[in-house]
Amino acid sequence: TQSTRPQRLLGAVQKNATRGDPRSVVRAIDHFCRHKEWAMNVGDEKGCILDSVVSEVNPAAVLELGTYCGYSTVRIASLLPPHAKLITLEFNPDFAAIARQVIAWAGLEEKVQLVEGASGDWIPKMKEQFGVKTFDLVFLDHWKDRYLPDTKLMEECGLLRKGSVLLADNVICPGTPDYLEYVRSSPRYTSQYFKSHLEYTKVEDGLEKSVFLG
Ligand SMILES: Cn1cnc(CNC(=O)c2cc(-c3ccc(F)cc3)cc(O)c2O)c1
Numbered sequence: 001t002q003s004t005r006p007q008r009l010l011g012a013v014q015k016n017a018t019r020g021d022p023r024s025v026v027r028a029i030d031h032f033c034r035h036k037e038w039a040m041n042v043g044d045e046k047g048c049i050l051d052s053v054v055s056e057v058n059p060a061a062v063l064e065l066g067t068y069c070g071y072s073t074v075r076i077a078s079l080l081p082p083h084a085k086l087i088t089l090e091f092n093p094d095f096a097a098i099a100r101q102v103i104a105w106a107g108l109e110e111k112v113q114l115v116e117g118a119s120g121d122w123i124p125k126m127k128e129q130f131g132v133k134t135f136d137l138v139f140l141d142h143w144k145d146r147y148l149p150d151t152k153l154m155e156e157c158g159l160l161r162k163g164s165v166l167l168a169d170n171v172i173c174p175g176t177p178d179y180l181e182y183v184r185s186s187p188r189y190t191s192q193y194f195k196s197h198l199e200y201t202k203v204e205d206g207l208e209k210s211v212f213l214g
């Protein structure tokens with residue numbers, strides 16, 4: 001039977017990356033997506049911006065919305081201080097199954113909790129289920145029409161504190177116009193746009209970094 005793109009991406013990791021070496025996993029995925037098959041990972045160009053924001057925030061608690069194959073999960077988790085935790089939500093069980101294996105290949109299982117299901121269902125349960133107080137960093141990379149409702153939900157559930165950083169992928173392509181309008185016009189956020197390109201292409205895209213002001 002035919003393999004799926006995520007399965008072929010995992011195969012490229014297992015063939016070309018070194019177990020326990022997150023940077024070699026990132027490199028293997030980027031090579032596969034640039035030279036074999038495009039896939040919707042944040043990619044190497046926007047990934048460097050992601051890395052710099054993670055390093056600057058030095059978060060103890062991270063939430064990622066949209067795991068896909070675990071590329072950004074591995075990028076973020078490889079930069080976390082000891083005892084820091086990353087919770088990543090993925091709706092699609094097939095993507096989640098691949099992501100678990102990519103995260104394991106990188107040797108980052110201890111730092112990552114992958115949760116399968118809808119963000120709208122899980123966000124209200126974060127505190128009771130995972131003992132989370134607030135998130136220091138949230139990486140939004142799931143369905144683009146969920147960025148705004150899920151941000152409002154995180155506010156309502158008290159998951160953001162003064163200084164929490166939201167970093168959103170794809171604010172230009174595919175685009176998240178309602179989310180951008182909200183974080184750029186709301187007095188409760190200070191927002192900054194990092195111009196870049198859609199992963200592995202010359203098409204414009206970018207990341208929006210928004211600091212919650214409480
Ligand atoms: C099915 N599904 C499960 N998770 C998701 C959420 N992610 C996206 O939709 C997504 C899409 C694109 C993209 C796709 C086609 C195109 F022509 C241009 C851009 C890029 C990204 O970086 C993304 O994160 C979708």
Ligand SMILES: [Mg+2]
Binds near residue numbers: 040041042141170
């Ligand atoms: Mg994306």
